[in-house]
Amino acid sequence: MARVSDAEKAQRLNLARALLQQCPHLPDAVERLADQLAISTRQAYRYLRQAQQLTAPVPVSDGKDVLSVRLPRGLIRNLRQRSRATGTAVSELVACALHALLATREPHG
Numbered sequence: 001m002a003r004v005s006d007a008e009k010a011q012r013l014n015l016a017r018a019l020l021q022q023c024p025h026l027p028d029a030v031e032r033l034a035d036q037l038a039i040s041t042r043q044a045y046r047y048l049r050q051a052q053q054l055t056a057p058v059p060v061s062d063g064k065d066v067l068s069v070r071l072p073r074g075l076i077r078n079l080r081q082r083s084r085a086t087g088t089a090v091s092e093l094v095a096c097a098l099h100a101l102l103a104t105r106e107p108h109g
Helices: 006-022 026-037 041-052 073-086 090-103
Strands: none
Touching: 006 026, 006 041, 026 041, 073 090
C-alpha cells in the first residue's frame, strides 16, 4: 500500500483529533476512525496516539510541485552553501525568498 501524502496525513490527524474530542474512549475512536478512513485498526490507533499529542489542528498544506528555473551558477552555489550551513532544504530557502518577494507591493507601472 502506498504512503499517504503529507496533506492527507495532516487531514487524517485532524480527523483523529476531532474524534478524540467527541469520543474519548480510545477503542471506540479506533473503530470509528478505521471505518471512516477504510484503514486497519492498527493504523487508526497510530493516528489517534499521534493526535493525542496535538495541542492544535495540523495545518494542511496545498501540496508541492516541481518548477525548473535557470539561475546563475554563482547563485546556485551560494544557495547550496546556505542550505548546508543552516540545515535548511534548498527548496525551503527558495520558497521563503519567493514568499518575501511576493509579499512586497508590486511596483507601479
